[in-house]
Amino acid sequence: MTQxxxxxxxxxxxxxxxxxxxxxxxxxVAREAGISAAYLNLxxxxxxxxxxxxxxxxxxxxxxxVEELSAGREEARLAALREAxxxxxxxxxxxxxxxxxxxxxxARFPGWAGLLIAATRHAGGxxxxxxxxxxxxxxxxxLLTTLHEVLSAxxxxxxxxxxxxxxxxxxxxxxxxxxxxxxxxxxxxxxxxQSLVAYLDGFETEGGTFTPQEEVxxxxxxxxxxxxxxxxxxxxxxxxLARAHLDRLEQDRRRLPDASLAQAGDLGDPLLIxxxxxxxxxxxxxRLAALRxxxxxxxxxxxxxxSGALTLRxxxxxxxxxxxxxxxxxxxxxxxxxxxxxxxxxxVVTPQGQAFDTLSHATRSQPQGLAGPVLTQAQMLxxxxxxxxxxxxxxxxxxxxxxxxxxxxxxxxxxxxILAPGLHGPQxxxxxxxxxx
Numbered sequence: 001m002t003q004x005x006x007x008x009x010x011x012x013x014x015x016x017x018x019x020x021x022x023x024x025x026x027x028x029v030a031r032e033a034g035i036s037a038a039y040l041n042l043x044x045x046x047x048x049x050x051x052x053x054x055x056x057x058x059x060x061x062x063x064x065x066v067e068e069l070s071a072g073r074e075e076a077r078l079a080a081l082r083e084a085x086x087x088x089x090x091x092x093x094x095x096x097x098x099x100x101x102x103x104x105x106x107a108r109f110p111g112w113a114g115l116l117i118a119a120t121r122h123a124g125g126x127x128x129x130x131x132x133x134x135x136x137x138x139x140x141x142x143l144l145t146t147l148h149e150v151l152s153a154x155x156x157x158x159x160x161x162x163x164x165x166x167x168x169x170x171x172x173x174x175x176x177x178x179x180x181x182x183x184x185x186x187x188x189x190x191x192x193x194q195s196l197v198a199y200l201d202g203f204e205t206e207g208g209t210f211t212p213q214e215e216v217x218x219x220x221x222x223x224x225x226x227x228x229x230x231x232x233x234x235x236x237x238x239x240x241l242a243r244a245h246l247d248r249l250e251q252d253r254r255r256l257p258d259a260s261l262a263q264a265g266d267l268g269d270p271l272l273i274x275x276x277x278x279x280x281x282x283x284x285x286x287r288l289a290a291l292r293x294x295x296x297x298x299x300x301x302x303x304x305x306x307s308g309a310l311t312l313r314x315x316x317x318x319x320x321x322x323x324x325x326x327x328x329x330x331x332x333x334x335x336x337x338x339x340x341x342x343x344x345x346x347x348v349v350t351p352q353g354q355a356f357d358t359l360s361h362a363t364r365s366q367p368q369g370l371a372g373p374v375l376t377q378a379q380m381l382x383x384x385x386x387x388x389x390x391x392x393x394x395x396x397x398x399x400x401x402x403x404x405x406x407x408x409x410x411x412x413x414x415x416x417x418i419l420a421p422g423l424h425g426p427q428x429x430x431x432x433x434x435x436x437x
Contacts, residue, residue: 011055013107014069016044018062032061077117078102083352084120131322131404134418146196153189157182212237213324216245217313245312249290255279256287265293270359270381271343281343281361285381289314298384302333306376316382320350326401329412333380336360340376347385348398351406355385357393 019029030040034057042048050058059066085097106113160182164170170178215238219230224246233239256279264273265288274284289301300316308327315321320328327334332346340362349355362378399405402415 011050011069012043012046012048013104015040015058015062017108017110018064018068019044022062024062029058029061033057077106077113080117080120081106081113084116085353130418131400134404143196143199146192146199149192150189150196153185153192156185157189160185211324212241213313216241220245220314248286252283252286252290256283258291261287261291262293265295268295280363282363282377282379285359285361285379289381296383300382302331302380302382304333304337304378306337306374308334308337311377316356316384318350318352318354318384319356319382320352320398320400322401322404326403328398328401328405329414330396330398330410331380332358332360332396333378336362336378336380337376340364345393347393347395349395351397351399355395357383357385 019026026040026044027037030037033040033054035054039048040058043050043054055069056066059069062069081102082099085099085102160178164175164178164182212235215233215235218232219225219238219242222230222232224242227233227239227242227246230242233242256277260277261273261284264276267273267276270284270288271281273279273288274281277284286301286303288296289299292299298316300319301312301314302310303312304310304327310324310327313321313324330348332344332348335346336342336344341364342361344358344360346358346360347355348358358380360378360380362376364374364376366372366374397407397410399407399410402410402413403418405413405417407413407417
């Protein structure tokens with residue numbers, strides 16, 4: 001027996017569910033569609049294929065849009081259900097969803113499926129908002145300074161008030177000094193608290209850029225407009241970084257012109273492109289991410305220095321990227337630092353189940369000669385995975401950063417996650433119990 005396709009299952013089941021929801025008799029619908037009731041029964045039970053013209057006649061008989069019965073409109077919703085299912089491994093104590101039953105679930109219970117999709121998207125939005133606010137609370141220098149000032153003022157007020165309350169016999173001169181200190185500290189606390197409230201009221205629910213590197217990233221995402229006309233570059237430091245980025249792009253373009261790269265781009269393999277053009281691999285990776293020729297339209301690029309600090313962040317679509325200063329230690333980018341001049345091809349999978357093919361490569365140089373330091377730089381080209389990974393390609397589960405990663409079994413975790421409150425203690429930081437001392 002041949003296996004019926006998911007499309008037939010969707011179409012036949014949808015027709016039956018819509019007919020029953022309208023309390024229509026099978027014979028009446030079949031007569032209006034110009035077919036026998038027996039044939040419609042076979043279609044509804046997914047035992048016969050159905051063409052587009054017949055779908056149109058049945059849709060007219062049921063007085064519903066053709067799109068309500070055809071399979072095309074369901075692809076996006078099926079993808080959304082798979083995305084929701086991909087988040088289950090991050091949730092302990094839950095059985096894996098039956099992905100093969102997703103088309104049937106969507107066809108039989110479109111309302112429940114829509115509710116699940118909406119709830120998943122809403123949870124994703126709240127998660128992104130939580131991540132943004134957490135980053136802001138831990139990395140915003142103004143916020144950290146202001147909170148420290150509030151705590152300092154509160155401590156001072158409490159200390160002075162405690163002395164006045166507990167010490168019964170205080171000379172008038174000292175009592176006046178304590179009262180003056182209490183008044184000054186209270187005024188400082190009030191002023192600082194008002195400033196803090198006003199600042200917190202300005203938090204944007206969708207997040208905002210507040211570091212020079214993020215300003216440059218927003219500027220690049222906007223198409224790198226003229227520096228004098230860009231509203232994204234609000235700080236002098238951001239404009240300096242943007243100018244340096246443009247200078248590097250121009251230097252790379254002179255070393256590897258657009259036309260030369262376009263001619264070799266059909267090879268698809270950056271190493272083969274570098275070999276044909278006689279160009280360094282690190283230069284080819286940067287130019288592919290900048291020019292994005294056919295086959296590399298969604299290419300992203302991460303660059304870090306020898307300390308692991310990211311100096312360029314241009315991710316591929318949907319690649320998990322935290323705030324500047326954070327990263328996942330399992331990114332192949334950092335593995336490349338330990339093996340310079342060796343190309344590392346790895347497939348990575350995000351907590352949401354999205355797969356990316358990466359090519360990482362590190363270089364070392366001594367621009368000041370033998371007496372100067374050795375400088376290391378690593379680059380990772382990121383491409384959305386389009387096909388199954390070759391058997392020899394490692395597949396690594398990654399995340400954005402430990403603090404905002406929901407994976408509970410990661411051996412590289414260095415701090416608990418705010419998205420998985422159940423992860424606590426040494427096992428939460430290593431993924432396994434610590435050996436006994």
